[in-house]
Amino acid sequence: MGGGGEDLTFIDDEGKRLDGRKPNELRPIKMKLGGVPNADGSALVEWGDNKVMAACYGPRELHPKHKQHPMRALVQVTYNMAPFSVSDRKRPGPDRRSQEISKVLSEALTHVTFVEQFPKATIDVYVEILQASAGTRCVGLTAASLAMADAGIPMRDIVTSVAAGKVGGEIVLDLSKEEDNFGEADLPIGMVVNSGEVVLLQMDGHMTTAEFEKAMGLIEDAAKEIYGMQVDAIKAKYSEVGA
Amino acid sequence: MRQEVIADIERDYIYNLVKQGKRADGRGLDENREISYEINPITSADGSARVKMGNADVIVGVKIGIGSPFNDRPAMGVMMTVAELRPFAYEYFETGPPRPPAIEIARVVDRGIREAGTIDISKLCIEEGEKVWMVFIDIHAINFDGNLIAAAGLAGTLALKNATVPAEQYDVGENFPLPVVNYPIPVTSVKLRHGIVVDPTAVEEVVADARITTTFDENGDLRAMQKGHGGSFTRQELTQIIETNAKVSNNIRDLVGLKQ
Numbered sequence: 001m002g003g004g005g006e007d008l009t010f011i012d013d014e015g016k017r018l019d020g021r022k023p024n025e026l027r028p029i030k031m032k033l034g035g036v037p038n039a040d041g042s043a044l045v046e047w048g049d050n051k052v053m054a055a056c057y058g059p060r061e062l063h064p065k066h067k068q069h070p071m072r073a074l075v076q077v078t079y080n081m082a083p084f085s086v087s088d089r090k091r092p093g094p095d096r097r098s099q100e101i102s103k104v105l106s107e108a109l110t111h112v113t114f115v116e117q118f119p120k121a122t123i124d125v126y127v128e129i130l131q132a133s134a135g136t137r138c139v140g141l142t143a144a145s146l147a148m149a150d151a152g153i154p155m156r157d158i159v160t161s162v163a164a165g166k167v168g169g170e171i172v173l174d175l176s177k178e179e180d181n182f183g184e185a186d187l188p189i190g191m192v193v194n195s196g197e198v199v200l201l202q203m204d205g206h207m208t209t210a211e212f213e214k215a216m217g218l219i220e221d222a223a224k225e226i227y228g229m230q231v232d233a234i235k236a237k238y239s240e241v242g243a
Numbered sequence: 244m245r246q247e248v249i250a251d252i253e254r255d256y257i258y259n260l261v262k263q264g265k266r267a268d269g270r271g272l273d274e275n276r277e278i279s280y281e282i283n284p285i286t287s288a289d290g291s292a293r294v295k296m297g298n299a300d301v302i303v304g305v306k307i308g309i310g311s312p313f314n315d316r317p318a319m320g321v322m323m324t325v326a327e328l329r330p331f332a333y334e335y336f337e338t339g340p341p342r343p344p345a346i347e348i349a350r351v352v353d354r355g356i357r358e359a360g361t362i363d364i365s366k367l368c369i370e371e372g373e374k375v376w377m378v379f380i381d382i383h384a385i386n387f388d389g390n391l392i393a394a395a396g397l398a399g400t401l402a403l404k405n406a407t408v409p410a411e412q413y414d415v416g417e418n419f420p421l422p423v424v425n426y427p428i429p430v431t432s433v434k435l436r437h438g439i440v441v442d443p444t445a446v447e448e449v450v451a452d453a454r455i456t457t458t459f460d461e462n463g464d465l466r467a468m469q470k471g472h473g474g475s476f477t478r479q480e481l482t483q484i485i486e487t488n489a490k491v492s493n494n495i496r497d498l499v500g501l502k503q
Contacts, residue, residue, distance in 0.1 A: 035385070035386075036300075036331070036332065036385060036386050037298050037386055037388075038298075038332065038333050038334060038386050038387060038388070039331075039334075049286065049287075051284075051285070053331070053385065055331045055332075057330070057334050060334075078330070078331075078338060080329060080331070082285075082302070082304060082381065082383050083304065083306060083325070083379065083381040083383075084285055084287060084288035084291060084304025084305070084306050084379075084381050084383075085285070085287050085304075086287060087287065087412070088306075088308065089306035089308060089379050089381075092325060092327055092341075092381070093340065094338075124330065126329065126330055126331035128329070128331050128383075128385075130285060130302065130383070131285050131286060131287045132287060133287070
């Protein structure tokens with residue numbers, strides 16, 4: 001966590017945050033399937049000032065062959081930030097941060113995918129962060145789920161992701177950029193809402209175990225809401241096709 | 244490595260259509276795909292534009308920061324163009340450092356902007372010999388369907404035109420519009436065995452014998468050209484291509500409101 005924002009008041013007397021949200025309130029979220037005609041499935045998620053697209057290709061043959069698994073498919077997520085997505089230009093190409101995020105996103109999505117149906121194959125999901133404003137891995141995971149659903153990948157369920165954190169001593173949902181930079185803790189979670197399984201968990205900063213429980217409570221409630229939006233986005237695509 | 248494989252029957256189909264003056268998507272040989280564009284869709288960039296030509300879709304983002312000038316041009320700003328062909332946009336693109344096709348696209352776009360004198364780099368000096376503004380032009384394909392040079396070139400021009408130098412962010416005075424004086428527009432044509440077509444799709448590009456990009460300035464003069472692929476053009480073909488491409492570029496200039 002950044003620190004250094006001691007002079008900022010994160011929560012005012014009326015319980016409102018810097019951007020006017022309540023502690024348990026999400027930023028505005030918009031989701032839409034499609035956007036990359038070349039891909040087997042794709043999605044755009046706009047979440048606060050984040051703009052993230054995901055594209056799914058596969059299942060397809062995995063190269064190089066030595067990476068193939070004889071009994072199941074690999075789900076390979078590649079998380080990438082556009083050079084213009086952040087305030088100081090990001091040097092193109094993978095860095096340690098994006099490789100770690102790619103790994104944990106891949107693992108989260110592997111859990112919900114019927115990978116045993118596609119021996120030796122790969123399901124590639126590319127997550128492009130076009131505009132970044134805190135919480136990109138959660139937005140990316142939410143978008144990646146939608147792209148896989150759009151591609152018709154057989155999945156047990158979709159993954160829903162959202163973060164909670166601690167700012168000004170309070171546990172709040174879905175940190176904004178300022179809160180993320182100067183806050184005390186960040187807890188991004190990916191979960192399967194219907195089963196309650198947690199498939200992605202990271203945390204940095206400082207929170208008590210009681211605060212963790214409180215944060216998880218906020219996340220579980222918000223995840224239900226986001227899951228509803230994901231389902232609506234998927235249905236919207238099919239009602240469009242049907243019309 | 245995956246490779247684009249086009250069936251002979253599809254290849255012949257495309258060539259035969261051209262012989263009859265037709266194309267698979269119903270366009271005329273000298274007709275560009277329909278263009279739509281969006282200015283500054285990316286608020287984290289200092290300037291940006293998204294251009295769609297049919298199914299081809301690209302975002303160009305401009306970032307402006309501070310760096311050191313080149314020794315031989317101590318009072319001039321610096322510009323750099325980079326293209327990333329990420330597997331996100333096309334099943335035949337691969338991860339990894341830019342390969343020759345991506346480098347070529349970026350360099351041809353760069354050359355048009357540089358040679359047209361699009362950015363007035365003499366106005367981008369902060370401290371002679373020490374600090375100048377560096378303009379990064381990043382080409383990010385969203386969906387690849389051929390002719391990325393022209394789509395990215397147009398998006399680059401539009402992004403630069405609408406860019407702001409973020410001086411306040413670096414504590415060197417007030418923000419100001421990027422000084423832009425000329426708007427280059429590239430147009431690409433390819434030779435498909437029996438004829439020449441403008442604005443090729445991905446499939447047309449793969450089966451093309453030869454490719455040529457011509458970049459025009461506001462007066463309809465040439466500022467950059469690049470021939471690609473193994474085949475060749477005759478002198479007459481080049482004359483005809485330049486005439487057609489100049490017209491197409493002029494129409495595009497009209498469409499995006501860059502006509503004086």
